Amino acid sequence: MIIQVVANLNLPSLTSDIVNNGVAKGDISYIWKIGFEMIGFSLLSVAAAIANVLLAARSSQKLGQNLRSDIYRKVMNFSNDEFNQVETSSLITRTTNDVVQIQNVAMMALRMMIMAPIMLIGASFLAYNKSHQLSWIFVISIPVLLICIGLIMGFAIPLFRAMQTKTDRLNLVFREGLTGVRVIRAFRQDKFEQDRFEDANQDYTKNSIKVNTIVAFAFPVMTLVMSGTNVAIVWFGAQLISSQTMQVGNMIAFMTYAMQVLMSFMMLAMVMSFLPRASASAARIQEVLALKSSINSPAQPENVKADTKSLVFDHVDFRYQQAEQTALTDIDFAATAGQTVAIIGGTGSGKTTLINLIPRFFDVENGAVKINGSDVRQQDVQALHEEVALVPQKATLFTGTIRDNLKFGKEDATDDEIWQALDIAQSTDFVKEEGGLDAHVEQGGGNFSGGQRQRLAIARALVKHASVYVFDDSFSALDFKTDALLRSQLRADKRIQQSVVVIVAQRIATVADADLILVLDNGKLVGKGTHAELKATNKVYQEIMRSQLREGEAEL
Template identity: 75%
Template sequence: MLKIAKNRISYVAVLGAVLFMTIQVIATLNLPSLTSDIVNNGVAKGDIGYIWKVGLEMAGFSLISILAAVCNVFLAARTSQKLGQNLRSDVYRKVINFSKDEYDQIETSSLITRTTNDVVQIQNVAIIMLRMMLMAPIMLIGASFLAYTKDHQLTTIFLVVLPIMIIFVGLLLYFSVPLFRAMQTKTDKINRIFREGLTGVRVIRAFRQDQFEQDRFEDANRDYTDNAIKVNTIVALAFPVMTLIMSGTNVAIVWFGAKLIGAQSMQVGNLIAFMSYAMQILMSFMMLSMVFVFIPRAQASAKRIQTVLALKSTMKQPEHPVVLDPKATQHDLKFDHVEYRYRQAELPALSDIDFEAHSGQTVAIIGGTGSGKTTLVSLIPRFYDVDKGEIELDGHNINDFSMKDLRDQVSFVPQKATLFTGTIRDNMKYGNPDATDDQIWHALEIARAKDFVEEDPAGLDLQVEQGGDNFSGGQKQRLAIARSLVKQAAVYVFDDSFSALDFKTDADLRAALRADQHIQQSITVIVAQRIATVADADLILVLDNGKLVGKGTHDELRANNKVYQEIIHSQLREEDDK
């Protein structure tokens, strides 16, 4: 908890909260003594003037206590919310810079829980600590001392009461803490199942697994609910038991206090003050017990967040990065015997990948499912780092560039077309904020998306719903392609980005790419499943089980590469192959 809070909270605000809490407690502790004075010296003697005088003092201390409490609550709330804000920002900043290796280590659903629910737990405990954890020990010590000064004989009652409370609180912590810790893991499970259900709703319906998924969610939900009921039932028992203990303490104080008053060993006012201090002592002890109940859950949340923050990225930034010339018109891309292995995997996903490409060339990558095509192109913008070999851009190892400079030179279209909420213009400017409307329309025309955008009266101001759900799969792919073309880059990577396009649109789009002046100065890398998409590429790479089993033109590979021939025969009719 302290490690998480370090450098994320204002120490001035914390000191202010401590100061105002101390003032509040001191003012509150004075009230029973003043009550005792009114009863002993005012009421007993019938001195109205003294009653008014001490009454005004009580009103003053009450006002001071209220103002100090308001200031303490304000500072505590501000500090806890600021801590939550900084934690969310730090976690998001850390996660957004993760490589895919780090994403593979922690589930997305768990990352969401850690950024929301876990942060809330820490916020709640932060405000509890600045309120109750400060108030309880100060009031406990102060009230105990003042109670002893009123009558040291009655304080022996606490020798019986406090051990009982300690035993009860110990049992409370013993049974509740493990359940509180388990709640975070169970929250992760609910989020994971719920997220899978939302993202895979079409598959669920297509295979008629609605009831199965509902049952799966119901099991996780019931498990979480049962755990929450148990822990909240245990915590709920604290209040009636504490009330019973406090009521019993009051009875004992009145019983023995009455005897002392009867023996003229104690004044009535002192008994009233002692009862007030006794309640303050027991309430302080109860507040401490509640703090100890909530701290373990927050501690578990803090560890989960710290795990994310402490996760070391495999992506190393160079101390003295090489700077690419943004005005360069000639580019080279080289894979020099590259090998990559996924973490915890037994075999390499890619091995001995070796090829070169130059400006104006199109490199196509084809192969069976799981052959490593997406993994290969993911190495270019350093989504993963190679284990062996080198990848060079313009004669320099890509590891020698800063991540920003490298990715400024690579425009990437992933397999799944992703659009963001906003307008088409906002989405088109995602990679190039300075793009003009003319540049956007030009990119839309190349991507064969201009027609359906123009048809809408809003044009570039057409709203894009979450995930682009108001567009078809083909339209989303074309918009994603257009977005990549708006960005001026040295390498354009299309990772199976033409799969939702019909053959004619696919052919027209590729022809428009070859004719574009800027693309002619860049390197185009296309991952595809269809022979028709790769046939006119300058260099075709054939992958099989992560190995480069062939490279060359369409005619060369068709003549002498067995894997390429098998792909052709699986897609084209025999007469089309002649």
């Protein structure tokens, strides 16, 4: 950049020499000589500018790449509490739009913010050398330019800051409309959602028009100041030339240097106009990067692996952040390898909350959750997750192939292991119909039915060799026959028999053959035992049974 600026600053002086010593004296050879020097400096400036642009572009793009990677890695390490603090739509905006704002400013800073001060100082010094009598013009033009830029930026900065918040809002409404399109159509809320999006869109558009209109004033104002400066230089320079105290070439050089001085201020103003928005973006990104995960591995973790697999809830209490009441109270049970624990209860009774404590998505308030005899809080988080295979309520599949999705839990899984898991999950037939393990999976598994997605999610968990297998209401989309076959295969599999199986379900038929059934009601354990025991003694369990049996139907 220094080479580029020095080359550019030499050109007005060479022009001055051509006019004063070549044109005025009619020395053609001198004109050619200086002309070739100007061509050399011009080529040097072009070469330096190209290198400068390439380096600046590479640096700014690498900055964006690193920021996106840092944000993604940070988000992947968030616990559920941190996810609840920052909305998904906002995280997407911060990873894309906010990073782009910083990239743009980094590019401009490397090109203009560094160049402008160097050119400003160099051009001012050379302009003074050419004619100190005209330098007073800068005393007027520069303050006028700074005042105009200051006023424009004063109005624009708050609007730039508001742009990012309005972008968040626009993304949120758009994302909700896309993900909930079926619900919107089913309830005939198309017009309401369109109006909602239109309001967010118009709000963003009005703000953008306003801020861009204000910033657009900067260029005509700067042009006016520059033109006025040129007029003043020509007016007063002509008087100096007529009094033979200044040469024509010097006035031309001074005029060029004056433009370079003012252009330096313009470049700084352009960068400054983008800084407020980039500053807001940087603050939003820093907010994500500064969030500390509440779930961390201890300095000296205990070994999670053990010969005998077990799962223990030792008088566990749990409360969500800022909640007044506990979501779970005094949950106490134990299970060892080969046992199946079933959890049943009404909606909102705390079933999903309970199983989220097993892989330590949240930390307990009192008591302890132990896997293989060790408190999960004393285990390395990554090692703990390797010992827990979870099938969540919503079956999520990723773009790729069936093989790619089923290797999520075990990267080195063989095709035989995958087919075995598919057999247990009652998925072999439809996978073969789709074309086998290389069959394509669309985003979210959109090319499969709800039951097929659920069975593939179950198979993905079964491929993994884990100490605890957790099924969070993951049989809900299955018919009774498939449900029974799947559970029968689970009980018969020798590898699964060496682990603890936890099943959350709504149907009595799904939990009836479990070794231990936990009955939850409002976060409390109101029943614990086998199906026969609970059927005879537990009122909540009896109510659930009655609600699922038609009149005259035989009880289980």
